Amino acid sequence: MEPFTTLTGIAAPLLRTNIxxxxxxxxxxxxxxxxxxxxxxxxxxxxxxxxxxxxxxFVLNQPPYRAASILLAGPNxxxxxxxxxxxxxxxxxxxxAILAPSFADIFFTNCFANGLLPAVLPMEAIETLATxxxxxxxxxxxxxxxxxxxxxxxxxxxxxKAVLLEGLDEIKRTEANLGDIDAFEARRRxxxxxxEIHTQx
Amino acid sequence: xxxxxxxxxxxxxxxxxxxxxxxxxxxxxxHLVHEVTSPQAFEGLREARRPLxxxxxxxxxxxxxxxxxxxxxxxxxxxxxxxxxxxxxNVKAYGVPYLPLLDDRQGIVHVVGPEQGFxxxxxxxxxxxxxxxxxxxxxxxxxxxxxxxxxHVLATQTLPQRKSRNLRVRFLGALPPGLGAKDLAxxxxxxxxxxxxxxxxxEFTGPAVRALSMEGRMTLCNMxxxxxxxxxxxAPDDVTFAYLxxxxxxxxxxxxxxxxxxxxxxxxxxxxxxxxxxxLDVSALAPQVTWxxxxxxxxxxxxxxxxxxxxxxxxxxxxxxxxxxxMGLKPGTLIQDIALQAVFIGSCTNGRxxxxxxxxxxxxxxxxxxxxxxxxxxxxxxVKRQAExxxxxxxxxxxxxxxxxxxCSMCLGMNDDRLEEGVRCASTSNRNFEGRQGRGSRTxxxxxxxxxxxxxxxxxxxxxxxxxxx
Numbered sequence: 093m094e095p096f097t098t099l100t101g102i103a104a105p106l107l108r109t110n111i112x113x114x115x116x117x118x119x120x121x122x123x124x125x126x127x128x129x130x131x132x133x134x135x136x137x138x139x140x141x142x143x144x145x146x147x148x149x150f151v152l153n154q155p156p157y158r159a160a161s162i163l164l165a166g167p168n169x170x171x172x173x174x175x176x177x178x179x180x181x182x183x184x185x186x187x188x189a190i191l192a193p194s195f196a197d198i199f200f201t202n203c204f205a206n207g208l209l210p211a212v213l214p215m216e217a218i219e220t221l222a223t224x225x226x227x228x229x230x231x232x233x234x235x236x237x238x239x240x241x242x243x244x245x246x247x248x249x250x251x252x253k254a255v256l257l258e259g260l261d262e263i264k265r266t267e268a269n270l271g272d273i274d275a276f277e278a279r280r281r282x283x284x285x286x287x288e289i290h291t292q293x
Numbered sequence: 294x295x296x297x298x299x300x301x302x303x304x305x306x307x308x309x310x311x312x313x314x315x316x317x318x319x320x321x322x323x324h325l326v327h328e329v330t331s332p333q334a335f336e337g338l339r340e341a342r343r344p345l346x347x348x349x350x351x352x353x354x355x356x357x358x359x360x361x362x363x364x365x366x367x368x369x370x371x372x373x374x375x376x377x378x379x380x381x382x383n384v385k386a387y388g389v390p391y392l393p394l395l396d397d398r399q400g401i402v403h404v405v406g407p408e409q410g411f412x413x414x415x416x417x418x419x420x421x422x423x424x425x426x427x428x429x430x431x432x433x434x435x436x437x438x439x440x441x442x443x444x445h446v447l448a449t450q451t452l453p454q455r456k457s458r459n460l461r462v463r464f465l466g467a468l469p470p471g472l473g474a475k476d477l478a479x480x481x482x483x484x485x486x487x488x489x490x491x492x493x494x495x496e497f498t499g500p501a502v503r504a505l506s507m508e509g510r511m512t513l514c515n516m517x518x519x520x521x522x523x524x525x526x527x528a529p530d531d532v533t534f535a536y537l538x539x540x541x542x543x544x545x546x547x548x549x550x551x552x553x554x555x556x557x558x559x560x561x562x563x564x565x566x567x568x569x570x571x572x573l574d575v576s577a578l579a580p581q582v583t584w585x586x587x588x589x590x591x592x593x594x595x596x597x598x599x600x601x602x603x604x605x606x607x608x609x610x611x612x613x614x615x616x617x618x619x620m621g622l623k624p625g626t627l628i629q630d631i632a633l634q635a636v637f638i639g640s641c642t643n644g645r646x647x648x649x650x651x652x653x654x655x656x657x658x659x660x661x662x663x664x665x666x667x668x669x670x671x672x673x674x675x676v677k678r679q680a681e682x683x684x685x686x687x688x689x690x691x692x693x694x695x696x697x698x699x700x701c702s703m704c705l706g707m708n709d710d711r712l713e714e715g716v717r718c719a720s721t722s723n724r725n726f727e728g729r730q731g732r733g734s735r736t737x738x739x740x741x742x743x744x745x746x747x748x749x750x751x752x753x754x755x756x757x758x759x760x761x762x763x
């Protein structure tokens with residue numbers, strides 16, 4: 093996975109509360125068998141009209157924001173469905189960092205598997221950053237967002253930070269624990285034999 | 294020993310390793326797989342040439358994309374068909390147990406798991422679907438995951454996890470007649486909001502929960518995710534054990550006895566502390582109806598559409614204005630005066646036999662209101678067969694409902710069951726998000742009885758006025 097270190101880019105403000113994963117990527121685009129190509133369907137139902145034409149009033153259709161690599165959003169971003177198609181669509185569009193006051197749990201976890209940074213900042217900071225003309229810088233090593241003379245810091249669990257900075261493959265990391273998994277399974281067979289599945293449905 | 298919550302106990306029982314950075318590796322006992330969130334996970338496994346660690350810890354079934362009409366003729370929509378075929382190819386290649394489309398046991402993963410006895414107390418259960426929280430009804434730690442995590446479980450039977458906080462919900466008092474688990478869930482989400490449970494596992498307690506059947510508990514835990522919690526839990530009791538005994542994949546004989554002894558110990562210790570507590574008196578609750586585009590925007594059947602002018606913040610006012618515009622509703626409108634064009638009864642929330650009985654009791658001897666389209670979609674083939682054995686299909690058909698084959702159907706409309714733009718629907722499903730049931734569709738979440746009452750009257754009606762038959 094591509095590591096995430098420091099990102100400087102245009103930040104698109106979409107300051108709604110409770111932006112759910114249905115809104116980020118509607119169900120008709122979940123029928124894909126691959127991870128790529130979802131960027132043009134990102135926010136499809138508010139980005140395009142019923143005939144598929146761009147809505148000029150939608151932020152990602154407006155000139156500087158068409159090239160946005162940062163999204164500024166309201167609280168509880170990514171609530172609803174577990175679909176990883178949501179971070180896939182954001183990433184395919186070109187978004188690498190989402191700044192919001194809070195995130196839904198499953199979406200938050202899904203971001204790290206895809207090299208996306210979900211950074212938590214207070215709503216006032218988001219609103220301030222939304223007024224900045226020109227690019228913002230998201231500095232992961234320093235855990236800072238800078239722009240327009242403002243600097244805001246964000247918290248991030250060290251383990252999550254390492255995954256992004258080093259572009260770690262979680263499965264490969266877990267494979268270092270294969271001995272622990274084998275031992276756990278052996279204990280479990282003894283202590284909770286009813287959990288072994290002998291009967292197929 | 295430090296007193297522990299039920300969640301703490303299940304967590305401790307599944308801890309494989311704690312890494313130097315503090316993350317924990319949690320063992321996963323059961324994995325449910327469906328066609329929408331698994332193709333890329335199998336692809337990843339194949340590309341990395343990794344074996345699948347425990348094929349028989351998986352139960353797979355196609356549900357999101359499947360037609361609910363004329364299924365025996367195959368899937369007409371090519372993209373849907375390809376995704377179902379991809380699942381069939383993958384499960385065959387990796388030797389994963391699969392319930393085929395035309396098998397009587399096919400259905401929505403969260404209906405099928407419990408029905409087959411795949412879901413057991415004290416286990417960890419995951420699925421690439423947020424409504425995996427349903428299985429918490431059995432006292433299992435069950436949560437939805439993304440596709441990368443699905444791949445991780447396929448490869449290692451574990452997940453790196455951070456421990457959540459403990460949240461206890463205490464429902465005080467007994468639920469009035471005519472109300473059920475859906476009303477409990479919606480009232481709770483109305484209270485705490487859709488982010489109220491974020492970062493927590495919710496344990497549901499109180500006499501109203503103990504009085505629920507297993508199916509009611511599944512409805513309640515199913516909606517945990519709509520309150521922001523990845524998991525909901527109900528401690529197992531005799532109701533749980535009676536439901537489980539004899540199901541195909543439940544342990545038998547000596548193993549049943551051993552399991553039962555363990556399951557009886559699965560409850561939060563008296564002195565256990567919870568990080569967050571919520572108490573809700575339900576003794577005077579009335580049937581719940583959502584009016585907005587988030588499950589937290591809910592009132593009861595006697596209520597009105599609220600006025601955004603009364604919102605406590607500018608952000609809330611903006612959000613409410615947007616929701617009312619999308620929903621085509623005016624502030625102050627009586628909920629009972631809202632007319633409907635569609636009704637959907639089904640989904641992993643309310644697609645089980647008791648849900649269908651509740652709806653049929655209202656539909657019996659009545660007719661669907663003129664011009665209204667009403668769909669009943671059983672949660673599984675076994676639910677459908679049971680309903681037909683009880684004559685519920687004939688009640689629905691005589692009243693003018695459509696009787697369909699099992700699947701997720703119009704809850705999210707990945708198959709052909711979608712609402713047209715602007716159509717207003719009373720739905721027993723779990724999400725009323727913009728576009729959820731079709732682009733521009735307007736969803737109101739209700740219980741099965743309330744959905745049936747709306748179908749036969751054409752507008753929201755207190756189901757208690759229609760109880761006792763025509």
